[in-house]
Amino acid sequence: MGKYNKVLEKVIFGRSDTNVTFSELKQLLLLLGFQERIRGDHHIFSKEGVVEIINLQPLGAMAKPYQVKQVRQIIVRYRLELKND
Template sequence: MGKHEKIQTAVLSGRSDANIAFADLLSLLGGLGFLLRVKGDHHVLTKEGVAEIINLQPIGRMVKPYQVKQVRGILTKYRLGVNDDE
């Protein structure tokens, strides 16, 4: 199991929302084809075919738990995954 797959499993499980590293989540979303735009502390990610815009802000090295929940909802809604073909 690769790094992105482990992060995806952690995000989708919902058991460790407060323990997801910010850099790891950005890496996962980048690997899924999301485009990153940074303005100050706000990291905004968009993807063609996904109506929602993901806005992430770090707390130190970690992602805010409610933002992990939002990402989980988007991954589930659009059936996005590391092993999926786009």
């Protein structure tokens, strides 16, 4: 199982939203096909077919727990998956 499959599981199961690093969450969204736009410290992610826009800001090196929850809701709602090579 790849690193980002483990990160995806960590986000989906929601056991430790405070233990997801910003870089892991950002890379996970990119691997799920989201496009990133940066404005200051705001990283804005969008994807065709997904109505919601995800706006992330780092909290030091970590992702904010409420933003991890928002990402989880979008992943579950749209049944997004990592492509296996």
